[in-house]
Amino acid sequence: MHLANSSALQNDSERAQLADSMRQFIRMYNPHEAREDTVLFPAFHKIVTAHEFDSLGEDFEKKENELFGEDGFEKMVDKVAGIEKRRHLRARLVHTETLIEGDSPSMRGSLARRRRIARHNLAHIA
Numbered sequence: 001m002h003l004a005n006s007s008a009l010q011n012d013s014e015r016a017q018l019a020d021s022m023r024q025f026i027r028m029y030n031p032h033e034a035r036e037d038t039v040l041f042p043a044f045h046k047i048v049t050a051h052e053f054d055s056l057g058e059d060f061e062k063k064e065n066e067l068f069g070e071d072g073f074e075k076m077v078d079k080v081a082g083i084e085k086r087r088h089l090r091a092r093l094v095h096t097e098t099l100i101e102g103d104s105p106s107m108r109g110s111l112a113r114r115r116r117i118a119r120h121n122l123a124h125i126a
Helices: 006-010 012-047 050-068 072-086 090-102 111-123
Strands: none
Touching: 006 012, 050 072
């Protein structure tokens, strides 16, 4: 994260280092997420009730608000969108918005959608 600042992004070597670190993270995270979606979460749904699952979602939302403030995730998405606009990455932003709009209603606001958006944005920074 020490390379994710405006002065580091001005330096070709540090920008390349940041992009490489992000690519490595994405490479690691893709199989991790696939296992969550295909093994972990389906098994988890079998051992908790719908009420327990919803309650956990509410607990996570409360923790997110404690850590990042009210609408913290949404504010961060807006902040990233502002950075993208300033970096002349409008086309990528429009593509990301299209992904969001294309989601089914049950996917809107879901963790999976959030991850997909974050991965998409990270993959296109460099």
